[in-house]
Amino acid sequence: MIQSVERAALILKALGSGTPRLGVTEIAERVGLAKPTVHGLLRTLAACELVVQDSDTGKYALGPAVLQLGNAYLDGSELRARSLLWADSLAQRVNEAVWVATLSGTRVIVLHHVFRPDDVVQILEVGAAIPWHACALGHAIAAHDPRREELLSDDLPPLTGLTRTTRPALEEALAEVRRRGYAVEDQEAALGDAGVAAPVFGRDGTPAGAVGVVGPAERLLDPARRDAITLAVRETARALSRDLGAPRSISPHPASPGGSAA
Known part of the structure; x- marks a missing residue:
């Protein structure tokens, strides 16, 4: 070096x-x-x-020059390029904003952001960096990441009073992601906000990133909508994993845009 x-x-x-x-x-x-x-x-x-x-x-x-390099990175990101149609389809399906992100160090970086399809004023979050332990996108990636032990060993400060920061709590959260296939964040990065995300895998079978729905907690975590949202997120992640060449053992039932998994 x-x-x-x-x-x-x-x-x-x-x-x-x-x-x-x-x-x-x-x-x-x-x-x-x-x-x-x-x-x-x-x-x-x-x-x-x-x-x-x-x-x-x-x-x-x-x-x-950093901005120029960042834009070049986004333009060259296969995850972002492959996610454009899938993320738009997911946003239309659940009527919420969608983020596609990857893990850089200990932070999740938003590569693509589809606005909620309504007339509400929204802020583009492409390039936003969020500590992995405080968001559903981060949990979805870390649950399968080869560096999981390293991530868990870092000092993890709380962003809100609901942020899980202890190793036992995070290990339990990541184990739950592996069991059910998706992660849920309830006001851990910002009060009032929630997220539902699933991992996206690459050709080597490791996480390339994650795709998730973000929005107000009372809307995303509403029991009447939660099952439909998690199903849509999981199907989108499986389909995107397929497009990235993930092994079938990891992404066994890809979906078609706006449709259901096979």
Whole structure:
């Protein structure tokens, strides 16, 4: 591993961790490097437009080249490309918003977002990063991910008073995902919001990501609708897994868009 590249990557990850702008001292503390080293790396990253410096505060933020790279990643994502029709069909079927996501480190990254098909004002969440342990999408992926032990060993802070953070609670949740084929989130990432998601598998039989329905908890978790929503999510995930070339043993009964599994 080339040390300078690794250090530059750590700096970019620190700047993308949620705090919009960071000073050299703050970055140095977060990545565990000396300030002169961080300053030199920042100057190089700035020359490549991967970071920008605020002229008033002297603090650094991610630069426009990062957006260009992110868009290129989305354009090249097979999961996202294969999910476009399936996600739209799912949104129409359950009349809710749909997210398709993948796991990056300890966070779920939203690759595709289909708005709820009505006239309500909605915000596009493509690129949003959510701690895996606080959302149904994350649980759906982690339940089958080869790095499950590593994910469970991390420090997992609560996002709300309902976020499951202890290892026993999360192990039980992931075991439940493996038993029933889908994950349910009840106000764990944000109060009032819920999610239902199922894993999407790739050619190698490991999770490529997950597809899920997101929306108000009182609507998604309504007993009168919950069975229909979970069935639709599972069928969509199986169909998308088939399109990605997942082994039949993992995705045995793919569905057709808007239809039922065989």
